[in-house]
Amino acid sequence: MEKEHQIFGIRAIIEAIQAGKEIDKVFVQKEAQGELMRDLMKVLKRNSINFSYVPVEKLNRLTPNNHQGAVATIAPVSFHDLETLVEQVLESGKTPLFLVLDQISDARNFGAIIRTAECTGVDGIIVQKQGSAPVNGDTVKTSAGAVFNVPICKVEHIKDAIFHFQGSGIKTVAATEKTDDTIYDINFNEPLAIIMGSEDRGVNPSVLKIVDNKAKLPMFGSISSLNVSVACGAFLYETVRQRR
Structure with a gap:
């Protein structure tokens, strides 16, 4: 995955969705807890954004940064109606x-x-x-x-x-x-x-x-x-x- 096409960290992903970024998919750590994670899940479901639960090892492979249990990919293209x-x-x-x-x-x-x-x-x-x-x-x-x-x-x-x-x-x-x-x-x-x-x-x-x-x-x-x-x-x- 190209690094310029990803966002890591729960708050950063929520802000990107609210700013109208073309989020393609979000990888969420299995069994991740916490209020911020619950907020993220609500935003994903409300905006019908594609997400999947993955083991933490996958997130660690996607980014060396502190992902807090979530990594999003930004689509390199705009989608049509x-x-x-x-x-x-x-x-x-x-x-x-x-x-x-x-x-x-x-x-x-x-x-x-x-x-x-x-x-x-x-x-x-x-x-x-x-x-x-x-x-x-x-x-x-x-x-x-x-x-x-x-x-x-x-x-x-x-x-x-x-x-x-x-x-x-x-x-x-x-x-x-x-x-x-x-x-x-x-x-x-x-x-x-x-x-x-x-x-x-x-x-x-x-x-x-x-x-x-x-x-x-x-x-x-x-x-x-x-x-x-x-x-x-x-x-x-x-x-x-x-x-x-």
């Missing part, structure tokens, strides 16, 4: 292509996906505030700088984004093995949002219930799944192929 972005893309006259990441938690996978998204003309990437990979130095590096070129939106719930797409005339297609349709059976040549699931669980079952289509990649080996960034690349390049 979903509704505004969708409106802009629809007004531009091009066929929209959005990517929804349902709790992908590995920063390097996230970075690799952003890089492919930039190469395939994705108009925006949507992630959930809680449980998603942080936009940190690893993400920037793995994306080869593409993170600065593709708008990223953070939403409270993935389902809200899907309902918004559907209400805007944008078809939603989830990548999942739980279907008979492959990516070659789906029409990607229309306004589209592709939903990719987390590394271990795939797309959330409650999300699968509300999407317009489900699609899988044909698999011929003995291993039943691809790395999520590779699978995402296959979906995006099938979209490019159909739209050419």
Whole structure:
């Protein structure tokens, strides 16, 4: 984690949030006590900021400074408002292509996906505030700088984004093995949002219930799944192929 992208110390983090800094994630020491820590937790929950409990050893690795049980990462990019972005893309006259990441938690996978998204003309990437990979130095590096070129939106719930797409005339297609349709059976040549699931669980079952289509990649080996960034690349390049 790049040091200029982190804040350490409970009071410093609270002040940064209140000053409107773009906090991406906060690492909080497990079982940390005290009134100040309780204040921090209230502020994090009130502002829907992504946080996770970690052992003190992780915090010690993140910073040599006195962290008081909390280290925050500042996003190196500004996040976009979903509704505004969708409106802009629809007004531009091009066929929209959005990517929804349902709790992908590995920063390097996230970075690799952003890089492919930039190469395939994705108009925006949507992630959930809680449980998603942080936009940190690893993400920037793995994306080869593409993170600065593709708008990223953070939403409270993935389902809200899907309902918004559907209400805007944008078809939603989830990548999942739980279907008979492959990516070659789906029409990607229309306004589209592709939903990719987390590394271990795939797309959330409650999300699968509300999407317009489900699609899988044909698999011929003995291993039943691809790395999520590779699978995402296959979906995006099938979209490019159909739209050419």
